[in-house]
Amino acid sequence: MAITVPTRPFASDLITGLMLPDGIFVTMLGKQNINLQVQNAGGGSVAAPKVYIESVSHPAIAYSPGTRFLPTLPAKAVHVEQWLADFSQCPSGVHHISFIVEDAAGTKSRFIKKIFVMGVAFDPTTHTFHAETPQGVLSVNFLDLVRPARGCKNTQPAPDGCCGHKRREDPRSADELAHDTSDRRLRGLNRAKLATGNLTALFERLGPSFEFCPPGYLPHVVEMAWTPTPPYAGQYSDLPFEDPWWKIVLCILAVLLLIAAAIAESVDGSGDVVVGGGSGDTGSPVGDCCGVRAGGGGTSPIAAGLVAAAAAAATAAAMSDARDPIRRGQDATLPGAGELTMKELLRVELTYPEAVALGRPFAARARWDYKRATNAAIYEASGNDLNHNLHVTSSYEIDAPEVVASYAKDGEWVIKARFRDQDGNLFRGAQLLVQCFLVGPQGQSAKLLLQDDGSLPDEKPGDGTYAGRRHFSQASAGLWRYFVIAQDVNHATPDLKPEDAAQIIGGMVVTHQLTITFDEDDCPFVPDGHVMVV
Structure with a gap:
C-alpha cells in the first residue's frame, strides 16, 4: 500500500475553525x-482505505476515537481528516500520535507522527503571556495594539470602548468579577479567566452570536523575554521545538x-485585560486603523x-521568515568564553506603512x-x-x-x-x-472541508481544484453567505536542519477576505459569495 502522511499533523481551533500558526497545539x-x-503516493488507486488513531504518546491528550472511512484514493490524491482532542492538561513538548491506515484488503500501515504542544499561561497582575517550550519559556507583554479609529458603534470613538460598554479606570484587576455582564452564563467569572482561561470552553458558553469588537487589531509594541532551559554556552540557543523561529510563538500569542480580547470585550468591555502594563509610554497609534463590522x-x-x-501575518511579515x-x-x-546566557530580551515596535491585506505582499516594519x-555581562544589538x-x-x-x-x-x-x-502557479x-x-x-x-483528492465532487486528484458539497434542508431556506478561506501548510520534512525548517511556516491565511486599512472607517470584510436556498 503506497499510502503516506506527507506533513506533520496540525491544529485548528474550534472558535474560528482556522489552523493555528504552524499548526502548533495550545493548552x-x-x-x-x-x-x-x-x-x-503510488501509481494506482487505493480502494476505500480507513484511518484511525491507534494511540498517543501522553495520556493527557484526550482524543475522541473514531475510524474515518476515506473514499477510494486515486494516484497522487491527498485527503484531509480531523479528530477532536482536548490538550488543556497536556504538558508542553514534542509528542507523538500513531495513526493506522488500512486498505480494503486489510493491509495496515502505521504512521507515528510528531506534534508540537505549547503550554500557555497568562499572569493578570503583569499582563504577561508565558509560552512554554522544551527549550525554554518565552514571556510576552503586548504593550500596545493598533486600534480602530472608531468603536464598533459608528458614533463611538474607540478610546471610550465599544460594544456599548464604557471603559473602566482599571478593567484588568485580577480579582474583579464580571457580575455586571448582561450574559448570565458568564456572570461571576474572574475577568482574567474570562479573557485567558480555556478559551474554547468559554466560547462554548458564550456561543457564536457574540458581537465581534476587540480593543485592537494589530500588535504595535511588544516586549519579550526568552529564558532558555537550561542556560546555554556559546552564541546560539536551540530553537523552540527545534523547528520554528521565536516569532511563531509570538504569532500564536x-x-x-x-x-480572548474579542470574547471579553463582547461580554462586558474588559477586553483590555490582556493588553498593556509595560515599562512606559508606547506612543500608541490609537485611532489609526479601520474597524471590522460583524x-x-x-x-x-x-x-x-x-x-x-x-x-x-503582520507579525510574521515584519519579523522575517x-x-x-x-x-x-x-x-x-558573541559571549565571552565560559559565559552562560541566562536570559534574552527583545523589545519590538511594529509599524505598517501600507494596508495589511491577507494574502497580499504588504510591507511591515520591525524596529527592535x-x-x-549572561552570567558575566550584558550584550546589545538593534535593527x-x-x-x-x-x-x-x-x-x-470560486465556482x-x-x-x-x-x-429536489x-x-x-x-x-x-x-x-x-505569486508566480501564477496553482496550489495543489x-x-x-x-x-x-x-x-x-x-x-x-x-x-x-474542500478536498483536492479526485473523489466526488472533485474530479481529478492534485489538479489544483479543491471541492466540497452540502445538502440544505427546507428549514434552512434563505440567503446564505460563504467565505472560502485557504491556509498554507508547513511542508518541512524531518531531515531538514532546524534553521532550515524554521524558514518554512504554515497556517497563514492566503485568501483576501480582509484588509486592515489606515485611511478608512470600515475595513473591507466581505464574503466570497452568496447562495439562495429555496
Missing part, C-alpha cells in the same frame, strides 16, 4: 482538531490575544479568525532592540527591518451556484475553488488547507 485553547493529510449572527467567529490571522530578530540579535552578540544577559508578507495568492476563483433547491433530490450545492501563488493537494464557512439567514453556521 489554553483546550479542545482542538487534529488535522491529518493522507496521500496516495497574538492570535490568542485577539480571540454584529454576531454567525459572522463574529469568522471575523475574529480573520483579524487574528491578520495579526499573525528568513531570520527573526532574536536570532539576528544572537548573530550580533535586543539584549543578551530596523522592512519586510513583506510572503504568504500570498496572486488570484483565486458555486447562486441558487439551490432544498426540496439532486439539490446538492457544490463549491469548487482554485488558488494561484497538500499545499493548502481549504475550508468554506457558511452563515445562514438566521445566524446558522456550517463548515466544509
